[in-house]
Amino acid sequence: MSTDAPETYAPTLTIIVPTRNESKNIFPLLERLSSSLDSAAVVLFVDDSDDETPAVVEEARGCGFSRLEVRLLHRQGLERTGGLGGAVLAGLARTSTPWVCVMDGDLQHPPERVASLLEAGISHQADLVVGSRYVAGGRNEGLGAVRTAVSLGSTVLAKAVFPRRLRGIHDPMSGFFLFRRDAVTEPMTPRGFKILLEIAVRHPELVKREVPFVFVERTAGTSKGTFKEGLRFLRLLADMRWSLRRRHPARPAPSIFDSPAAYDAALYEDRVIGTDQLQPTGPGIHTHDETL
Numbered sequence: 001m002s003t004d005a006p007e008t009y010a011p012t013l014t015i016i017v018p019t020r021n022e023s024k025n026i027f028p029l030l031e032r033l034s035s036s037l038d039s040a041a042v043v044l045f046v047d048d049s050d051d052e053t054p055a056v057v058e059e060a061r062g063c064g065f066s067r068l069e070v071r072l073l074h075r076q077g078l079e080r081t082g083g084l085g086g087a088v089l090a091g092l093a094r095t096s097t098p099w100v101c102v103m104d105g106d107l108q109h110p111p112e113r114v115a116s117l118l119e120a121g122i123s124h125q126a127d128l129v130v131g132s133r134y135v136a137g138g139r140n141e142g143l144g145a146v147r148t149a150v151s152l153g154s155t156v157l158a159k160a161v162f163p164r165r166l167r168g169i170h171d172p173m174s175g176f177f178l179f180r181r182d183a184v185t186e187p188m189t190p191r192g193f194k195i196l197l198e199i200a201v202r203h204p205e206l207v208k209r210e211v212p213f214v215f216v217e218r219t220a221g222t223s224k225g226t227f228k229e230g231l232r233f234l235r236l237l238a239d240m241r242w243s244l245r246r247r248h249p250a251r252p253a254p255s256i257f258d259s260p261a262a263y264d265a266a267l268y269e270d271r272v273i274g275t276d277q278l279q280p281t282g283p284g285i286h287t288h289d290e291t292l
Contacts, residue, residue, distance in 0.1 A: 011040035011069060013118055014095040018046045018087035019105040023053040026060055032111035034065040041114075042097060044071045045105070046087040048080045084175070085190020085198065092181075101178040102195065103131075109176040113213045117178040120209045127183035127206035130169055130196065131176035137212030138171075158197055165204040172197045176213060179206075 015033065019026075026045070033043060045057045054074045061070045073091060082089065088102055101117060103109040113131060121129045133140040134155070140148055155173050159166050166172050177196050186202040188195075200206070 011042050012097055013037075013039070013041040013099045013101060013114075014091075014097045015041055015043045015101045015103060015114060016046060016088055016091040016095070017043060017103060017105045018048070018084045018091070019053055019057075020048045021051045021053060022049070022105040023051055023056045025105055025107050026053065026056045029105060029107060029111055030060055030063075030065045030068060030070065032107075033114065034068050036112040036115055037067055038115065040067045040069070042069045042071060042095070044073065044091050044094065046091040047072060047074045048087060049074075082190045085188075085195035088195045089188065089190060092184075095181060098181055099178060100181050103176050108216055110213055110216065113176070113211065114178075116211050117176075120211050121178055121180065124209050125207065126209040127180045128200065128203075129178045129209045129211060130171060130174055131178075131213040132169075132171035132174060132210040133213065133215050134170040135210050135212050139214045141214060141216050162201050165201045166197075168208045168210075169200055170210060172200060 017029070030043065033041070045053075047054055047057065054072060057070065057072045061072070071094075073094060075087070075090065079090075080086070092100060099118060099121060101114055103111070103114065109131065117129045117131060120126060132138050140151070151173055155171065158172050173194060174196055177199075179199065183206055184199055184203060188198050188202060190198055200208075
């Protein structure tokens, strides 16, 4: 662990780390971040723990990790709403840096890849950079066969429900990502683990990039994935699709009685932009499923 004095210039990155009973992982996480980041950053632990994790974070704050400003938001009782997604939004409300990274506190997301996410965001002028297990160079080593199948199935389902909004994202179930803070403007109602999914679906205009990473096995603590989280995921998909349908009312389908130019333009939009997936709901009416 480095004990150098913290950098004096203002950080451009906040790393939000939701934690629940991760006391043994706090110091290793900060040590690896400190040794791999080239610029100042805030590390904000949003903690829902019932063990000594808050005390460990407070101890770490006084250790002078190079380039890191360590902060703690400890939520108790009724403050613990929305699961991991709620923790991320609670942390986001307390950030002011241009860039925000979200990662787990269990070391299954390699801290050394945070710098790669930030570099990709800056160099490609991206709004959202996803750490992906499912692009070249990425792997999923931290889940057993059953959980791997569930993860892949959830990914296929999400991309089937929102084919256009998730275009360009191979791993919408990832919990490791970075975004430009001022690009996330839509209100969100997170449930459970899948905050990236909601950000991507509600902000389809974001410029996206992906960076490969290897999802590794836990070294300490226990997994927070449960059957209840799976139900929350299904409810989130249903609620987002319903809310988007209400925001995009039906419009008339192109008619052969339109002018040739207008008819050709409408068909071009349908076939190229994606509205060939429109489903008729009555004479001359199509729903706006293409926006999903």
